[in-house]
Amino acid sequence: MIVGYPDVELLDVACVADTFDAANRVGASPQYTIEFATLGAQPAISGSGLVLAGQHALERVTGPLDTLVVSGGLGHETAAADPVLVAHVRRLARESRRVSSVCSGASVLAAAGLLDGRRCTTHWVVAPGLAERYPRINVDPKPLYIKDGNVYTAAGVTSGLDLSLAFVEEDNGAEMARTVARALVTYLQRPGNQAQVSMYVQAPTPENSVVRKLVTHIAANLDDDLGTTALAGRAGVSERHLTRLFLDHIGRPPAKYVRETRTEAAARLLTSTPLPLAAIARRCGFGSAETLRQAFVGRYGIAPSRYRNLT
Structure with missing residues (x-):
């Protein structure tokens, strides 16, 4: 059962x-x-203007239900503030095998108290507001989707596809999910803890000129010496000052940023080239395939070889 409301995301x-x-x-x-x-x-008029016919009156739906899905959209705050809608979502959640939200639909689950004490995700744009309004939930804006007990939350928009493929795999096995993914011409399936936003496209570009130049250098020279000492020497600042600049403008120290950048670059090569793992490790600046594997598991929770096979 999919729950919608005015200004839902199609x-x-x-x-x-x-x-x-x-x-x-x-x-x-x-x-x-x-x-x-x-x-x-x-009828629910979606954010794009297309109209979705309401097949059922939410207040007349009864369980048991297998899967309850609350969609997100521009109207999520109004939906979360509607006591009638929230009450029926809460009621149906008690009668559902699993409960889930896509994107900002997490706001409705939060308003219903269904995320209290749980770790959840939502679209990275609305995550800070959700965390502020509902301090009893643990909002993690990084993963594509999260499972906590029988409650699942997906990050935003197309991550609903990843979550749905995960449901298909749970219900019918990995081969069925792979077949569905091929039919939909998509990944099978991106790991749930893969970052919502690639560091290569996320904004804004660092305002500080030292950090901006080093970020550009790092992306273009992954197989160079990118240790904090080398980067500080290149920038003409002390290691301590460089670490402070990165923390202020990127939110993590240089070494962690370099490791994440190299790991994401490796992920891109795994899915776009037939290069062997050892060659990818060298190109991305890892000392060995094993070092790459450890970094990859740490960031994505999955081995590089399995990641390649699933995409």
């Missing part, structure tokens, strides 16, 4: 619905019944 609904539909078409057993509910069965 992709937050479609990623879930189409994944389950694709699974049905390739033999999911039992078949998924895909239904969309709104208050009063009213």
Whole structure:
């Protein structure tokens, strides 16, 4: 059962619905019944202007349900402030095998008290506000999706696809999920703890000129000596001052930033080239394939070889 409301994000609904539909078409057993509910069965005008028909009145839906999904969207704050909608989500959660949200739909779960004491994620843009409004939940804005007990939260928009593939794998096995992913022409599936936003595209660019120049140098010279001593010498500052600059402008010390950059570069090469692991390790500045493996597991929670096989 997918729950929507005015200004819902169309992709937050479609990623879930189409994944389950694709699974049905390739033999999911039992078949998924895909239904969309709104208050009063009213049409939900999505953020893009397309209108989704309300198949069911949320207040008349009864359990037991297999999977309850609350979609996100621009209207999430209004939805979370609606006591009627929140009460019915809370009621249905008690009658569902698993409860989930996509993107800012986490706001509704939080308002219903379903995330209290749990670790969860949401879109990185709304994560700070969610954490501030609901101090009893542990908001982690980094992963694509998180499972805490029978409650699942997905980061934003297309991460709903990753979460839905994880559901298919739980229900029907890895081969079924792989078949569905191929049908949808997508990854199978990005690890849940993969970062929402690549460090290569996230904004803003560091304002400090020293940090900005070093970040550019690091990205272009991953196989160089990028130790803190070497970077400080290149910038003409002390190691202590360099560490302070990185903490102030990037939020982590130079060594950690370099390690994350190298690991993400390795992830990109694993999915875009046939290079062997040892060659990728050398190109990204790791001393050995084993060093790369340790860094990769530490960041993504999965071995590089498995990551390549899943994508």
